[in-house]
Amino acid sequence: MxxxxxxxxxxxxxxxxELGIVDGVTTNPSLIMKSGRDIKEVTKEICDLIDGPVSAxxxxxxxxxxxxxxxxxxxxADNIAIKVPLTWEGLKACKTLSGEGRMVNVTLCFSAxxxxxxxxxxxxxxxxxxxxxxxxxxxxMDLIAEIRQIYDNYGFETEILAASIRNxxxxxxxxxxxxxxxxxxxxxxxxxxxxxMTDKGLDAFMKDWAKTGxxxx
Ligand code: E4P
Numbered sequence: 001m002x003x004x005x006x007x008x009x010x011x012x013x014x015x016x017x018e019l020g021i022v023d024g025v026t027t028n029p030s031l032i033m034k035s036g037r038d039i040k041e042v043t044k045e046i047c048d049l050i051d052g053p054v055s056a057x058x059x060x061x062x063x064x065x066x067x068x069x070x071x072x073x074x075x076x077a078d079n080i081a082i083k084v085p086l087t088w089e090g091l092k093a094c095k096t097l098s099g100e101g102r103m104v105n106v107t108l109c110f111s112a113x114x115x116x117x118x119x120x121x122x123x124x125x126x127x128x129x130x131x132x133x134x135x136x137x138x139x140x141m142d143l144i145a146e147i148r149q150i151y152d153n154y155g156f157e158t159e160i161l162a163a164s165i166r167n168x169x170x171x172x173x174x175x176x177x178x179x180x181x182x183x184x185x186x187x188x189x190x191x192x193x194x195x196x197m198t199d200k201g202l203d204a205f206m207k208d209w210a211k212t213g214x215x216x217x
Contacts, residue, residue: 004183024052047077057083066093098122129164
């Protein structure tokens, strides 16, 4: 499973990229707002740091506007994936932009039927929002499983990009189901390395080591 980081925070992306585990980045209008940065400037900096797909989202609501904004965002770098919402207009924009050979990430997906349409319209990535479904007391992971089955049934090449990930269990479950990509906030990726038993075990080893009075270096 590929790891994308869901943030426009350059320091956080740099920090994770040093470990070599960042395969791409996703942003959205809310994350750009949070960064306090100009969308083109910050997206360019991200693209300079990361070789993989960097999603930048359009904000027009009509297909023509999305296509124009998408073409403009694509000028930032070769690794831009244009993000469009899963509306009828978004699907039209996806068809046009993917037909031009551009990467398209269709976002705000909340049903398997929406994902089926996005694949038919040539999406490179489909972004089902797990956490926001969980917020409605539904199981977001059921949607990932349904889309996996449908895409496998028909050999669609659209990659399932599990999004709106809120915790480490989401990461594990997305990997078990076979999502192609998971995009998570930096804190969730860091939390994947933590376990209380690791901390406890390390603490015990350190105490015993101190009693030996030895040094390695
Ligand atoms: C994905 O591309 C979105 O930017 C993101 O995962 C949304 O997550 P949220 O529901 O936590 O805002």
